[in-house]
Amino acid sequence: SLGEDVVGEVRTRLRFDAARPYEVLLTFHLGRPDEADWVFSRELLRDGLRTLSGQGDVKLWPAYCPCHGATVHLALESPHGSALLEASRPRVQAWLDRTYALVSERQERRCGPTDAELAALLADG
Template sequence: MVGPQHPGMNIGPSDPDCPDLHLTLWLHVSQQETLPVEARFHYDRANPFAVSVIFSNAAGGAVTWVLSRELLMAGLLRPSGEGDVRIWPPCRRHGGTNLHVLLLGRTGAALLDVAILPVRAWLADTFALVPVDTEAQSIDWDSSFERVLHRRYW
């Protein structure tokens, strides 16, 4: 459930009970320089374990990463994640205010700084919509099995 998706991936409209979160993230391009990256955090109760983050650029390109909602929440409190996605909270000792997200893809890596307060508030909205340990009740299991059983692998 973690990793990049195709640029044309179908992300549905925002849920009125949990609108998308639009933020400017900061991409580290060197030790001294960061560049702004526009991102949209999307939650769909039909896929309750996941958060989609759509990164877009000025040229109109976009890429979507699908993250575990649980991983994103854990990263607010402590270093979390293995493999493609790693998240860690700001340094309290130095007054940090940004969540750090490391994305590792097939062609490179991206280290992003994300304002923690709006992410924390938005995640709280997702948990109000679909509380912890009730996620499986939101999944249409019949449709999910139907898609898997009719998928071709050759």
């Protein structure tokens, strides 16, 4: 549940599994037992570094502020609440570049989700 307002730094972790290169996982570390992964497409993250990207539960867009420099904003919505995160755009871009070095976009298309996996993803969403 993200129902409580948390202002300040929240430890988050982005993860990538080369076996499922079309998705990234984001975990909040709020020190609660019900921590869950948010799963969204790697393409959405890539596009969100340049322009408004996403719809529904996950939206990303680039921003700039004098105190933090180039950032990316990530808005998450769930039945339990919502969250707005801000991260360093260069750091996210560097992480993303490493994922594409592991599995290129062309390779990703070749091992995209099966119809069954897509159905499961949509059922969860």
